[in-house]
Every structure is written in structure tokens, then in C-alpha cells.
Amino acid sequence: MKCKEVKKLLSAYLDDELSMNKRQLVEEHLKVCSDCALEFASFQSVDRLTTSLIPEEPPEEYWEEYSSRLLRRVAPKVERKAGFSLRDWWLSILMRTEFRVATAAAGVALILLIGIYRLGLKHGREEILLKAKVEDETIMRDMVSSEVILIKALNIRENVDEMNFLRNELVSSGLLNRVTTYKDSPDLGERARSLEMIFIKIVNAEPSHMKLVQKEILSSGVLSRLIETKDSKSRR
Amino acid sequence: MENEDRIWVRRFKEGDIDGFNELVNKYKKRAYYIAYRMCRIHEVADDLSQEAFIKVYKSINSFNENYKFYPWLYRIIVNLCINYLKRASRFCSLHNELLRRVPSQSGNPAKLAEMKELNTKIEGAISALSPKNKAVFVLRVYEGLSYKEISKTLGCSLGTVMSRLNRARTNLKELLKEYITAEMIE
Numbered sequence: 001m002k003c004k005e006v007k008k009l010l011s012a013y014l015d016d017e018l019s020m021n022k023r024q025l026v027e028e029h030l031k032v033c034s035d036c037a038l039e040f041a042s043f044q045s046v047d048r049l050t051t052s053l054i055p056e057e058p059p060e061e062y063w064e065e066y067s068s069r070l071l072r073r074v075a076p077k078v079e080r081k082a083g084f085s086l087r088d089w090w091l092s093i094l095m096r097t098e099f100r101v102a103t104a105a106a107g108v109a110l111i112l113l114i115g116i117y118r119l120g121l122k123h124g125r126e127e128i129l130l131k132a133k134v135e136d137e138t139i140m141r142d143m144v145s146s147e148v149i150l151i152k153a154l155n156i157r158e159n160v161d162e163m164n165f166l167r168n169e170l171v172s173s174g175l176l177n178r179v180t181t182y183k184d185s186p187d188l189g190e191r192a193r194s195l196e197m198i199f200i201k202i203v204n205a206e207p208s209h210m211k212l213v214q215k216e217i218l219s220s221g222v223l224s225r226l227i228e229t230k231d232s233k234s235r236r
Numbered sequence: 237m238e239n240e241d242r243i244w245v246r247r248f249k250e251g252d253i254d255g256f257n258e259l260v261n262k263y264k265k266r267a268y269y270i271a272y273r274m275c276r277i278h279e280v281a282d283d284l285s286q287e288a289f290i291k292v293y294k295s296i297n298s299f300n301e302n303y304k305f306y307p308w309l310y311r312i313i314v315n316l317c318i319n320y321l322k323r324a325s326r327f328c329s330l331h332n333e334l335l336r337r338v339p340s341q342s343g344n345p346a347k348l349a350e351m352k353e354l355n356t357k358i359e360g361a362i363s364a365l366s367p368k369n370k371a372v373f374v375l376r377v378y379e380g381l382s383y384k385e386i387s388k389t390l391g392c393s394l395g396t397v398m399s400r401l402n403r404a405r406t407n408l409k410e411l412l413k414e415y416i417t418a419e420m421i422e
Contacts, residue, residue: 011398011401042409
């Protein structure tokens with residue numbers, strides 16, 4: 001083993017931190033190399049000198065006060081640890097200004113939301129009721145108009161002017177269109193379909209064919225059913 | 237001894253402050269002297285050793301009880317000292333002023349003067365080592381830690397411990413040349 005390698009291992013040799021194999025190699029080298037042996041002796045001397053150094057010993061009072069001073073430095077944390085309770089923690093949060101302001105704001109917002117919701121609900125309900133009322137009134141009015149049209153049709157003569165007048169009244173009033181929409185209604189559907197068919201025949205009928213239309217009005221029973229429905233609705 | 241540490245660590249983790257007190261009482265002198273040998277100023281050693289225990293207090297829950305307590309504590313102290321010494325180079329004048337203070341001692345004035353001179357030389361030589369070499373030297377020579385323990389404490393390899401210690405002793409041999417020669421002759 002060369003001196004350079006041995007000198008790198010001298011410290012570990014001194015501290016007994018070498019493997020058996022390396023230790024033997026260093027020992028053998030130190031027996032024959034005075035330079036490395038001197039280096040090793042110097043290291044031993046360094047250790048003796050440095051360990052002979054006695055640091056200034058702090059007085060006994062220092063050690064007595066050491067722990068109490070340390071505890072004072074960590075004291076706030078100790079107090080918090082010892083005194084911790086979930087209740088106090090919650091209370092501290094509840095008492096915070098930000099929390100109280102946030103709670104109040106949330107309360108106001110909730111009241112407003114409920115108000116708006118109830119207003120909307122009320123408004124919606126009224127709208128629905130109103131809409132239903134309007135629809136009912138329209139249906140009733142249309143029933144009356146349809147009844148009038150059918151009675152007129154039954155009493156009409158084979159006169160072109162009278163026929164044109166009746167057609168105009170049926171189409172321009174929008175009654176024919178509305179009757180067509182009633183076909184999808186669950187309680188008016190079947191009667192609306194019969195009525196629509198009669199109305200279409202009235203609109204397209206030639207004066208000469210009006211007698212046939214009148215017969216159909218009477219035989220279909222559409223007028224009697226119309227009067228019946230109108231009466232039952234008006235009773236409701 | 238180590239089982240005792242484990243019990244105190246466990247008690248402290250469970251919220252018992254007595255566990256912390258026991259650890260402080262057991263290790264306060266070692267903590268102080270490591271810091272003192274690294275920094276050579278009583279006030280600094282006092283502050284850094286206390287700071288190390290405060291770190292222990294704050295981070296005890298992250299400490300794995302399956303490991304020994306003291307290497308963890310030593311690592312904290314040594315790192316605090318290394319950081320202090322790095323900062324001290326920036327406020328060198330204050331650091332040196334504190335080092336020049338004469339310690340109050342009683343006894344034979346001539347012997348005391350001789351002792352004081354030797355102590356000053358030795359402390360000065362140790363102080364001249366780099367912080368990392370100094371840490372390895374203090375842990376080995378004064379605390380008697382094995383290379384394995386030093387490597388764990390400082391978080392470096394065994395080879396690094398070996399080379400740092402060799403470098404520290406080589407430097408000290410040069411710095412204390414006149415005393416070593418005299419000591420060897422005696």
C-alpha cells in the first residue's frame with residue numbers, strides 16, 4: 001500500500017473504523033514507513049490536545065434555569081396544547097367578527113331568497129290560475145260562438161250572401177282555428193273533431209249543398225253535445 | 237437508555253410535557269457543548285441549543301420513534317451551528333469580539349495564563365475548520381459517535397465522514413504544529 005493511500009486511512013485507523021483487512025495493511029505499512037508513522041502520531045496528539053481543552057463551564061444556576069427558560073420560550077404552545085378544547089375552538093370561531101358578519105349576511109340573503117321564491121311561486125300560481133281562467137273563458141266563448149254558428153247554419157237559406165257571411169264569420173273570428181287546437185284536449189278532443197269537420201263542410205259547402213250540411217249537423221248530435229258540454233262547464 | 241428515550245418521545249407525542257422535559261434534562265448539556273465547541277461562544281451555544289429543543293418540540297410528531305432520538309437532536313444542533321457559522325462570517329467583527337472576552341477563572345495566574353493560551357490556540361484551530369469538517373470532528377472526538385452514526389446524523393456517506401475527519405485532523409495538525417511537537421516530545 002502506498003503512503004498516499006495510507007494517509008487517507010489514518011484517521012479511520014485511529015478511530016478503529018477500518019475493516020480487518022485494511023487495518024492489517026495500514027499496520028504493516030506503519031511499521032516500515034516513518035513518515036506515515038509520524039503522521040499517525042500527530043493525529044493522536046491532535047486528539048489528545050483537543051480533548052484536553054476544557055470549555056468554560058457555565059455555573060450550576062445556568063443548568064437549573066435552562067429547562068425553565070426553554071419552557072418559557074415554548075410556553076404559549078404548551079398552554080394552547082394543555083388548554084385545547086373543541087368547544088373553545090368553536091366559540092373562538094363563532095365570536096370572530098368576520099364569522100358574525102358572514103352569518104348575518106347569509107341570513108339576509110336566505111330571507112331574500114325565500115321571499116323571492118314565495119313571490120315567484122305566488123306569481124306563478126296566479127299566472128297559471130289566470131291562464132286557466134282565460135282558457136276556460138275562451139273555450140266557453142268559443143262554445144257559445146260555435147253554437148251560434150251551428151244554429152245560424154241550420155237556419156240559413158240557400159243564399160250566397162248569407163253563406164259567405166257565415167263563412168266569413170267562422171274563419172275571420174278565428175273560431176275554426178281554435179276549434180282545431182281543441183282536438184288535443186282530453187275532455188274536448190272528440191267533440192272538437194266533430195265540430196271541426198262540420199265547420200269545414202260549412203266553409204266549403206255550395207249553397208245547393210247546404211241542406212245536406214244541415215242534416216249532418218242534426219244527425220251528428222254535435223249541437224246537442226255542444227250545449228251539454230257548455231252547460232256542464234258553466235255549472236263548474 | 238434508548239428505550240427510555242423512546243418512552244419519553246412517546247409520552248411527549250401523546251401530549252405529556254413531562255416527556256419533553258425528560259429529554260431536555262438528559263440532553264441539554266450535550267446539546268450545549270456541541271454548540272459551544274462548534275461556535276465557541278456561551279450565548280450562542282445557549283441560544284442554538286435551546287433553538288434545537290424548540291425545533292424538537294415543534295416537529296416531534298414527524299419524528300419516527302423507530303430511530304434513535306439523539307442522532308436526530310444532534311443533526312438539528314449541528315445544522316443550526318453550521319448555519320450560524322455561515323452567517324457569522326458576515327458579521328465577523330461581532331463574532332470575534334465575543335470570542336476575545338476573557339473567561340473568569342481562579343487559580344495560579346502563571347498556570348492559568350499558560351492554560352488560557354493553549355485553550356485559545358486549540359479553540360482557534362478548531363474554529364478555523366470549515367463548518368462541515370468541524371461538525372464531523374466535534375461529533376467524533378467530543379461526542380464519541382461512530383462513523384455510521386455521524387453519517388446518519390449529518391445525512392452523508394461513510395466515505396464523506398472519513399475524508400472530512402481526515403481533513404480536519406490534517407488541518408489541526410498544521411495549525412497546532414508547535415504544541416504537537418512539544419506534546420510528542422513530552
